[in-house]
Amino acid sequence: MIKLNVTNEFSRLREVVLGTAKSNGPTPLLEDAYDPKSAEFIKAGTYPLEKDMIVEMEAVAAVFEKYDVKVYRPTIIEDYNQIFSRDIAFVIEDKFIKANILEDRSREIDALDAVMIHIDPAKIIEFPEAAHIEGGDVMPYGDYIFVGTYYGEDYSSFITARTNMKAVKYLQSLFPNKKVKSFNLRKSNTIAEDNALHLDCCFQPIGHGRCIIHREGFLIEEEYQWLVDFFGHENCFHITKKEMYNMNSNIFSISEDVIISEKNFKRLNTWLRENGYVVEEVPYAEISKQEGLLRCTTMPLVRD
Template identity: 70%
Template sequence: MKLNIKNETSRLKAVILGTAESVGEIPSIQDAYDPKSVQHIKAGTYPKESDMVMEMEAVDAVFKKYDVKVYRPKVIKNYNQIFSRDIAFVIEDKLIKANILPDREREYEAIDHVLDEIGEENIIILPEECHVEGGDVMPWNNYIFIGTYSGDDYSNYITARTNMDAVIAIQELFPHKIVKSFELRKSNTDPKENALHLDCCFQPIGKDKAILHKNGFLVEKEYEWLLNFFGKENVFEITKDEMYNMNSNVFSISEDVIISEKNFTRLNTWLRENGFIVEEVPYAEIAKQEGLLRCSTLPLIRK
């Protein structure tokens, strides 16, 4: 398999879609990875496996409609494998293994059938000190946008997933790209004040547009840089509640086609008004774990 990812929106040809099969019991509060999951565990509204399986099958059906080759992880019994973007990401013709939370290592092993097709020579494993997850990394033509957190209290945040060591390592791997990092707002307790990954508060769409949430960025100048880069008229600004519901975490099949959650009424209306075809799917249950469509997909080839 020849990998090819240069941006977020070129026509998708092959993707790894996570799986909700055999996700296991509802986790304890101590075992949850993010504040939104904790909120739903406490409220007794944590998503059911059957609902999440149905939501992911709806996405699979959209991929098949557009003739996209879909790979799925091998199912590990009683193990959450929904968020395939966390475990690896592709830039150009290289797959970079994410340095994820240690107890999620088996998720990466469950895609070994795909890794075999890619070949060892095209897989990069970063040094141990480089923490990074795919939700923080966005190739955008000449740029690579990366969400990070560089505070001295980094280790106190289970929600801080990508550090500056990883930003520097990626710049060294792709010296011909402009690597632009963004400091994200982190909270272990309040999901409305937490940008778990860059794609929780920003995502490029189409050729020149973007979805953006100001409060997800710790440094206002960095948010303003994105606003100016895409142009105010090309940016859809989402509210705190819309960020909480993961409105920026849609997924592009092409420059014209976007998979979005069916309840994102304001966003989906704007997308259609701007010429996009919107494929609506139910994904509100999966969203309860602070991840949505981009989080559960790992693009391998775009043309």
């Protein structure tokens, strides 16, 4: 059995699900794009190719092997995008929570059956149908669970709004001893630079009490300021709008000291190294064209 344990984003990783780009299917039609960044590359004729994304994901698998992390992969569904394993489920403490995701993507969770048979069924949680949630919006942080959401009454008009307040409330009921802190994120169906698809697209905590953050990803100044005060301004690496667009906050921690990052994130990677982190650089620029990066493609099961 897998002994699930995740209480933050950076304790030493032992077991993880890494998505797959194999049999990813053809380039979607423009009207079928789930986010503005994908739509941009479909329009430009530069949507990422399966062969290139496979190479990128195998580079991450090689880093996991280097650090002796046990890696699970989804069962391949023919011609189906299974890259973003964080969207479909996430672990908090010893609970495996199935996300309520876009209906078109509902088959993705079935591809994790080979993982879920190793999990105590009593620990597998399903959200009520009206409570929408995706793992990219959910970050355990010790006594806290940070959750990205969208408060607006026009929630249903945004394909980019993936976690609603019903889900925030349900999460609080599942973890009554934790403080569930929600953040209202900026959404756009049409302009990728103005869209924080998930919380990890504009914020992520890393080891040693630091975080990466993009101010304009947050709709409410006080909520952004709360995070800056919580971590301390000197511990926050602020990314620009262009860096958010390129997914600089969507890196992935193997431990407090080791971070997998995209090789083109020069400013971020320099700052990380200056602050004592080991940075394992990988190519992930093609995958980023789908408005997701390293955190989105990985779903930790066990951290120390």
